Amino acid sequence: MENNIKIPKTRNGRATFNLIVDTTIDLFYKKGYFKTKIKDITDSAGIAAGTFYLYFPNKLSLYKYILMQFQHDIRRTIAESVSNVKGRFEKEKEGIKTFIQYSLDNPHAYNIIWESLYIDKKLFIDYYDGFAKRYERGLNPSIKDGEMHDVDTELVSYILMGVANFIGLKVLLDLGKNNDDIDEVVEQVMSIIKTGIFKD
Amino acid sequence: MENNIKIPKTRNGRATFNLIVDTTIDLFYKKGYFKTKIKDITDSAGIAAGTFYLYFPNKLSLYKYILMQFQHDIRRTIAESVSNVKGRFEKEKEGIKTFIQYSLDNPHAYNIIWESLYIDKKLFIDYYDGFAKRYERGLNPSIKDGEMHDVDTELVSYILMGVANFIGLKVLLDLGKNNDDIDEVVEQVMSIIKTGIFKD
DNA sequence: TCATATTATGAATTACTATTCATGTTTAAA
DNA sequence: TTTAAACATGAATAGTAATTCATAATATGA
Numbered sequence: 001m002e003n004n005i006k007i008p009k010t011r012n013g014r015a016t017f018n019l020i021v022d023t024t025i026d027l028f029y030k031k032g033y034f035k036t037k038i039k040d041i042t043d044s045a046g047i048a049a050g051t052f053y054l055y056f057p058n059k060l061s062l063y064k065y066i067l068m069q070f071q072h073d074i075r076r077t078i079a080e081s082v083s084n085v086k087g088r089f090e091k092e093k094e095g096i097k098t099f100i101q102y103s104l105d106n107p108h109a110y111n112i113i114w115e116s117l118y119i120d121k122k123l124f125i126d127y128y129d130g131f132a133k134r135y136e137r138g139l140n141p142s143i144k145d146g147e148m149h150d151v152d153t154e155l156v157s158y159i160l161m162g163v164a165n166f167i168g169l170k171v172l173l174d175l176g177k178n179n180d181d182i183d184e185v186v187e188q189v190m191s192i193i194k195t196g197i198f199k200d
Numbered sequence: 201m202e203n204n205i206k207i208p209k210t211r212n213g214r215a216t217f218n219l220i221v222d223t224t225i226d227l228f229y230k231k232g233y234f235k236t237k238i239k240d241i242t243d244s245a246g247i248a249a250g251t252f253y254l255y256f257p258n259k260l261s262l263y264k265y266i267l268m269q270f271q272h273d274i275r276r277t278i279a280e281s282v283s284n285v286k287g288r289f290e291k292e293k294e295g296i297k298t299f300i301q302y303s304l305d306n307p308h309a310y311n312i313i314w315e316s317l318y319i320d321k322k323l324f325i326d327y328y329d330g331f332a333k334r335y336e337r338g339l340n341p342s343i344k345d346g347e348m349h350d351v352d353t354e355l356v357s358y359i360l361m362g363v364a365n366f367i368g369l370k371v372l373l374d375l376g377k378n379n380d381d382i383d384e385v386v387e388q389v390m391s392i393i394k395t396g397i398f399k400d
Numbered sequence: 401t402c403a404t405a406t407t408a409t410g411a412a413t414t415a416c417t418a419t420t421c422a423t424g425t426t427t428a429a430a
Numbered sequence: 431t432t433t434a435a436a437c438a439t440g441a442a443t444a445g446t447a448a449t450t451c452a453t454a455a456t457a458t459g460a
Contacts, residue, residue, distance in 0.1 A: 210406065212406085213407060247409090248408060249409085249411095251407080251408055254407065
C-alpha cells in the first residue's frame with residue numbers, strides 16, 4: 001500500500017498539513033481510528049475531501065505519522081526531564097515519573113497509541129517492545145548496585161507500562177471531574193511502585 | 201439501534217448460535233472488531249450470510265453479548281478460587297492472583313474486552329468502573345486492619361487492572377515463545393505488587 | 401403424515417466511504 | 431506582470447460491506 005506522505009512546500013501548505021494532523025488527533029481521540037472517516041476529518045478541518053489526498057495517501061499513513069510524532073515527543077520529554085537530575089538511579093526514577101506524568105498530561109497520546117494494537121499489531125509491538133527494552137537497559141545496573149530488588153527487569157518494564165496504562169485509563173474515566181491534584185496522583189503512584197501494596 | 205439477540209429454540213439453532221459466537225471470538229481476537237466483517241464470520245463458520253441475522257441484528261450486539269460472557273466468566277472464576285481460601289485478607293490476595301492468572305490464561309478475553317474502549321466508550325467505562333469499585337470494597341477493610349499500606353484504594357484498583365493489562369500485553373507479545381513458566385510469572389508479579397520495586 | 405414453526409440459503413439491494421480527477425485559485429520567483 | 435508550481439475544490443466514480451427477502455429445507459408434535 002502507498003505509504004508516502006507529501007511534505008508541503010509553502011507556508012499555506014504547511015498550515016493545511018498541520019490542520020489535518022491536529023484535527024485528526026482530536027477525532028482519533030474522540031471517536032477512535034476506525035470510526036473516523038476521511039470525510040469527518042476534512043469536514044472538521046473545513047477543507048475539501050480531495051485536499052486530504054494532497055498530503056496523505058490514506059488514513060493509515062496519517063495514523064503512522066501521528067504515532068511517530070507521539071513517540072518522539074514522549075522520548076524527548078523524558079530525556080529533558082532526566083537531564084536535570086543527578087545520579088543514575090535518581091535519573092531512573094525521574095524517568096519513570098515523567099513517563100507516568102506524560103500519560104496523565106496526554107490522554108490523547110495514550111489513547112491513540114494504544115489503539116495501534118487493533119490497527120496493526122506490528123506497530124503496537126514495535127512501539128512497546130522498544131519501550132520495554134529501553135527500560136530494561138536502564139534498570140539492570142540499578143539491580144547490580146543493590147538499589148532495587150532482584151526482579152525480572154522485563155516484567156518490571158511491562159509493569160511500568162501497565163501502570164502508565166492504568167493512569168491513562170483513570171484520567172479517561174475521570175474526564176470532567178476535578179483533576180487538579182495531578183501531582184498528588186503521581187506521588188501516590190510512585191510510592192506504590194516503590195514500596196508495594198502489602199505490608200509483610 | 202436494534203439490539204435484541206434471538207435465542208434459538210432447537211438443538212440445531214443453539215449449535216449455530218454457538219458456532220457464530222465461537223468463530224467471532226476467534227476473529228475478534230485475531231483481526232479486531234472493526235476489521236472483522238460479517239462475511240468473514242459467516243465464511244469462517246461455514247454458514248450463509250443471512251443466517252447471521254437470524255440471531256444477531258448486527259455486529260455490535262454480538263460484541264456486547266461476547267463481552268458479557270467474559271464478564272460473567274471472569275467473575276465466576278474469581279469467586280470460585282476465592283471460595284477455597286480462608287481469611288478475608290488471604291481471599292483478597294487470591295482474588296488478585298486469580299485475576300492476573302486469568303489475564304494470562306485468556307489473552308482472547310483481555311484483547312477483546314480492551315477494544316471496547318474504541319467500540320463504545322460507555323461499554324468500557326461500565327466494565328472497568330465496575331471492576332474498580334468491586335476491588336475497592338474488598339481492599340478498604342484490609343487497610344483498616346493494617347494489613348496494607350494506607351494507599352488510595354481507587355488508585356490501587358486501577359493499578360491492579362493496569363498490571364493485569366500489562367500481563368495480557370506480555371502474553372500477547374510472547375505468543376509463540378515458551379510459555380511454560382506461567383506460574384512463575386504470576387509469582388513474580390505478586391511479589392512485585394507486594395514489596396514494590398525499589399529498596400528504600 | 402400433515403401442518404406449522406424454526407432454521408437456512410445466497411443473490412439482490414441498499415448504504416456507505418474511499419479515492420480520483422477535471423477544473424480552478426493562489427503563491428512566489430523571474 | 432507573467433507563468434509555473436503548489437495548493438484547493440467537490441462532483442463523479444468505484445469499491446466494499448451490511449442487510450433484506452423470496453425461497454427452501456428441516457424439525458417438531460398433534
